[in-house]
Amino acid sequence: MPDTQLIIDTYITPWSINIASALAIFIIGRWFVGLLAKGLDKVLTKTGMDTMLVNFIRSVAHIALILFVVVAALGQLGVDTTSLIALVGAAGLAIGLALQDSLKNFAAGVLLIFFRPFKEGDFVEVAGVSGVAEQITIFNTVMRTGDNREVIVPNGAIYSDIITNYNRRPTRRIDMIVGISYDSDIRLAKQILAEILAADERVLEDPAPKIAVAELADSSVNFVCRPWVKTDDYWDTKWAITEQIKLRFDEAGIGIPFPQMDIHLKREDA
Structure with missing residues (x-):
């Protein structure tokens, strides 16, 4: 019986507390991140910023904060977050080499958002596609053609090609x-x-x-x-x-x- 109590006090109780704390950090953190993302959305919208730019910044901020919450939850479980971050960095390098096209699309998306050669609602011709730009996501741009088809164009193909904006001039x-x-x-x-x-x-x-x-x-x-x-x-x-x-x-x-x-x-x- 004393051995059982010792196991409970030494292993089960601390691990139960750590797991419960990690779950609480993750659940509360995820909820808090959602509130921050909505708040950021409202603040940026009130400044008159373009809708595409608002959506892009909100998406990037949401992903970054979720990663922070995951690292905090793993730290509560006793995982060495320093080693984890180094491991993630090494894995990120390997994944980056394997996903060069995706990183190219991501970088092009950032450039499209900040330099804004077109905005939501503009009729543009990009990468051989003509239509209304509806949304720029992290990796691609959603276009609506004149016959109401939805075409998803990789951002890399857009930024490396000629962009014709038919609505930019009055x-x-x-x-x-x-x-x-x-x-x-x-x-x-x-x-x-x-x-x-x-x-x-x-x-x-x-x-x-x-x-x-x-x-x-x-x-x-x-x-x-x-x-x-x-x-x-x-x-x-x-x-x-x-x-x-x-x-x-x-x-x-x-x-x-x-x-x-x-x-x-x-x-x-x-």
Whole structure:
């Protein structure tokens, strides 16, 4: 009986206390980390910081604090945390060499967040994908395409390629090529194009739109038609102007040629 009591006092009771303390540290610490993450989210949001940046900082802070809680809980169990940290560092080096692409995506995510070539809601073209940027996570960026598909693009592929942000500037220029037949009146065609642009309230006066004969092509005289509009009005204005050009040219009898080929057959007597 004394031996049993000695085992209880020497091993079972201390280990039970340590395990209970470690569990308490982990559970309470995890709960406290959640509160800190929410508080950090609210503080950063009130400062007007971009939503993508807020989410990224919150995710990194949450992971770092959870690791701190795990180390504290293991320390309560008697684990040598100094050796553990050294072991984790060595393991991290080995894992880092094995996961170079993931680390590349992580580093690119940090750069995307802090330099912010685009923000949430921007329509961008990155790594061959066009769509609305919805979220930047630690390793990838979530995109929503025009037909409502969700595309996940690795951050490394984004940062190492050309990034085109269609929403960064407040205005955009619509570049249109309008071809008319050679027997049509180019002065009348130019006048009609100018009237169409002047009648559309979305076309800006400054910068002024540009209409000019750009090319004498194989089967058409090509005009460049370049009005400036607000970025949000780009597509609606382009579609409306294209429709008006066809309608007005038809009314004025101005032909819009299409590619064609003349084939000459040579007959040879037997």
